[in-house]
Amino acid sequence: MPLVKSAYKPSLLFKSGHFSTIYSSKLRVAPSVQQLRERIHLKDGDFLDIDWSYSKNKSHQLAILIHGLEGNAQRPYMKGVASHLNKNSWDTVAINLRGCSGEPNRLFRSYTAGATEDLEDVLHHILKNYNYTNIILNGFSLGGNLILKYLGERPFVPQEIKKAVVVSTPLMLDQSLEELNKFSNSIYARYFLKSLRKKIKEKAAMFPNEFSENKWKEIKSLLDFDMVYTSKAHGFKDAYDYYRKNSSLQFLPDIKIPVLILNAQNDSFLSPACLPYKFAENHKYIYLETPKYGGHVGFFDKNNLYYNEKRTLDFIKTL
Template sequence: MDIDWHIKPQSNNKTVVLINHGLEGNSRKKYPLGMARRLTLLGIDAVCMNFRGCSGTPNRLPRLYHSGVTDDLDTIIRHVIKKGYENVFLVGFSMGGNQLLKYLGENPEQVPSQIRAATVFSVPCDLSASSAKLDSTISRIYVMYFMRSLRAKIRLKAKMFPQVVDPRDLNRTWTFRDFDNRYTAPLNGFRDAEDYYAKASCLHFLKNIRIPSLLVQAQDDPFLTPSCFPLEQASKNPNLFLEIPKYGGHVGFHLLDSNNIYWSEYRAGKFLLG
């Protein structure tokens, strides 16, 4: 697993933020880099995580990353804490946000005490519903964009592990559900796509979160369904703060005349650091 550090020279900081990107992103995309730049300007160190195989170096195991992976996240968090950090913040986008919320809620008693707060944006909390929406004709352009890079990863896996990964149906895999049924689920121990969605969706774990966590979901996000706006869970859990701005799209949240700084970067800094 590859991570990028953003640390000022001769820093002896005791506070760090771990930033988690979205589907088929990486630590060098504009949105994690912008978040890292903003939060380091506020005086804390930053670590940008890469999902397995997303840094440009192929993962050396057959397993793929997916929306519900939390063991990798836990490994990186504990690695960072061993560096001497006493305060750890978490920021996640889209799939990375789903991972963070699931991590905080699935075994809350095992979450390291150094984790102080989390902020996530544009999270597909209900993976089954979100996948169905993306697979519809309205959102096909997004699916086509992601499928190009996902297919390339499978072709590489098939060369590395020909006894495990079969690419023969790849060219007939046009939807997320098809891809998850054929590849994500079996390579990661799930029965099928629906089993994966049910077990990996953070929606089922929100009630257990004990760390102050801000979830920001734009009304105009084309990836999200009504079930991705957990109003009931937020009303019952004092540690879960749900904000629903009118605009922002999916991991958008632009500001006019802001020197290329996103509103999400301001919001994360204010919530995490006060």
């Protein structure tokens, strides 16, 4: 498909990628959304909490939302798109990935950028118990990578899934880690690591035979976390094996529904590989939009309605 020319033109302050990222994550007031929680029990004995929000009128259209690393359904970017879609006749359900709903998950394993079996379980639950004929997937950062992998690794996806929109998505996980490890991104790396270390300390207490306290103390970086915990808890040889097998770029060729990838050029989390211009030009279903500005999930716009939220609705209007 032709590359999408972006209409996003923010005000002066929001031309800074770092300002956009930090403001949108820490200072944006989340739109008001009434969320109703449902717990799904998974096949392996664990659980997922999903948060529903509804349009005023009964709808057969559903958007499934997936947050980024150490996010949850209450983050401003999640509530922002849920609010906008609810106002435009879409129900939404936001998935809190394992351990992200405010309660530790039951198992030693947690969530990853490629755990598509959890998305599959949510879809199975929804299709079995609810009457939605049109479903779209909307993911942010890690959640976007998970959605792209899900769509590309299977020969078929449920016919109810019509389109997907992914925002600020690291298509190459190892390269995005390299970007996060740069000094200019140290504030973000420290934030993620602090949250992850807190969770892994809880895991060590829950599973002393799996993860000793001394092992927990070895984690000094995001790479350490994936080496010491992520890879071992989820069946990978090491962190690099995890990155290689779960990076979504390799799954794009086999996607068979329309997908919009919205990645800002000044997103400091993303490497050049996350802006695959030549590939998108020749793919029937991949729409690539790369605004000059936007930071990481920071597409600020007027009236607390973000550009990515407007683009998501615009992209899915015609199914």
